[in-house]
Amino acid sequence: MVDRQFPRPAELLELMQFKKPELDLKKRRLESALTIEDLRRIARRRTPKAAFDYTEGAAEGELSLARARQAFQDVEFHPSILKDVSTVDTSCQIWGGPSALPFGIAPTGFTRLMQTEGETAGAGAAGAAGIPFTLSTLGTTSIEGVKAANPHGRNWFQLYVMRQKEISYGLVERAAAAGFDTLFFTVDTPVAGARLRDKRNGFSIPPQLTLGTILNAIPRPWWWYDFLTTPKLEFASLSATGGTVGDLLNAAMDPSIDYDDLAEIRALWPGKLVIKGVQTLEDAKTLTDHGVDGIVLSNHGGRQLDRAPIPFHLLPTVAREVGHHTEIAVDTGIMNGADIIAAYALGAKFTLIGRAYLYGLMAGGREGVDRTIHILTDQLVRTMKLLQVRTLDELTPAHVTQLTRLHPLRHHAAEPTDA
Template identity: 55%
Template sequence: MNLRERLAHAHTIGDLRRAAQRRTPRGAFNYTDGAADDEISIRRARQSFADVVFHPSVLRDVATVNPAVAVLGQPAGLPFGIAPTGFTRLMHTEGELGGVSAAAAAGIPFTLSTMGTAAIEDVARTGRSISASARTWFQLYIWKDRARSIELIQRAAASGMEALIVTVDVPVGGRRLRDIRSGMTVPPALTPRTIMEMLPHPAWWFDVLTTEPLAFSSLDQSTGSIRALFESMFDPSVTLEDLEWIKQNWRGPLVVKGIQTVGDAVRVADAGADALVVSTHGGRQLDRAPAPLALLPKVVSSLRERGSRTEVWLDTGIMTGADILAAIALGANFTLIGRAYLYGLMAGGRLGVDRAIEILRSEIERTMRLLGVSELSQLSHDHVSLMQRSDSF
């Protein structure tokens, strides 16, 4: 059975996750799959989607459905894009170039992380080679060395990247116990433990050892423990004034990622953000953080009451097309996927990402029909409610 045939047997993102786990050594898989401390935040995020109750409309013409949306004033073929993810070639050597190729082919945006393992210029060029209308975005951490931040902004602009996503929930790196316990380093070190892990994962190790060495294209320091790398780079002194400074130096759409309170959503919108992302960083920073889906309606309501036109996006915990539609029904303009994309990448490179996008597309279209909507704009609070639990997030 060839790779395409194996991927065709994956019917859900969960199936791709299991395929990824079989193919990938434990350290690399756990980096993707894991979260901070006791991993409560990611469980809460996923539980909030499980608590969704759909209320379908019937006797509607849904012979044809259109899952496209407008985001930042431009069309996207589906109501999700690919979130910024670090160390991506660690999961599969095709890395970001495989991801942006699949995204461009599907007509959805792709975001390159500051911690990316492909150059800004290469990602933008690869996207355009697939589609002249490819949409590429760049995610920025505000560095202690502000000159390095400006350098990255200038490179993103010169490469034709459309939007800048500033992540603001990382004053320090979260404590990811799976990585600490596995002794994960970048690039992977040949230790007795990793040599033993080669045996059940020969294809992964062959790729890593015979392709371009793993490095972070935006960083000077590209080896060592993940925690040490974070601590040398992230700046705990960043404030709203720094966001305003970024806005002065970036002429395109500005998105702020990592909003976890209504108050911060208002502050960021008032500061001129074109969009904000209600997100807990995939549960990888602060443990016991609020579930983004549960917070989403409050953020949307507060901004709309103030007359704000700032778009509200959501990420963290999305594993199905139904999850995405629940977020749209509760007021999100758009969503981002991280792990769901990486599971596909680990399972089969570019072809695995294609399969992940196709799974989500199929689930979105089927759920739209079952809800009785032919356009995403028809979704509303009437279509969804959240089960009430004794614990409030």
């Protein structure tokens, strides 16, 4: 038998503790996001289709992006036990300087399209969090503008070598003069990938207003207001506009770049030189022999060659072969702090987030980027504590198993047949 009694009023009052309502709509919206996927859903609601698809989309069938994200999900962790993890240290050293966290913000093009604060929001949030920010050659904020937004933090610059090489070399000199400490030389873009969403949406730079884009923007007046009342949306470092991003890339990029260009850039740049877009072990070895300061294993977020190698799958082999000679970072597919921890355990010394940062930007501007960093930090700290490691350097390949869905088909020589 269960003894029953009428509840006392005081006991009822203890149960009826109502949370104070949050009147700030942006703060309430962002606080409701517990994962990067939550931020993505908010971003999709708040951003016109063409702009959201430019961020979200990848090349052709978008297989490279899907496989990269799946690779991080197909991870099995192996935790230790009975270790004091009341506090953990998430800081690391990368390319000659510190970072409070094992990730930074990747270079993204045309960022003010997603939300008008653009790179200023990203650089400011990165500086506040003590992590690096990377400005793209195709950025919509100038080198000097990013420096002003992040005056005391680490700023990096991503370089495309264009047909008019004097333009590229001028950007290198400006970034050095502004105190940027690391240069990313991107090598996976001799021509533009086929980004079909942009073509289907009729997306161009500068944005062209059509009946479809106007109707899609009507339910999103905040984006429309920002677009019409802020400075013209254009590339900060390039004067050429008109056409899709692919058209602009094909017109500007130089498909003939080679190791001579690498040597030229090395001679121009006084800081750390990192090669972004490495996708084979052989190229990683060659670049290491050329004395680069680092490499980024990347398939450009799946936006260039579809069916490209999965950077996270490539990581253990490259780390084992060249990790003692150069510092390796990885990007593409990171949507959780646990992804970052898995990459670090398998030999990456750093990771870069692109879409995850942009989802936060579209969801809430600078505060949204802060929320992205907070979510990833919370996830990676929790993962470290559950693995029972106190520092990033305690992570080893023994903590991670990569579960694979895709296996290379072994090709055998044809067997001889009887005549």
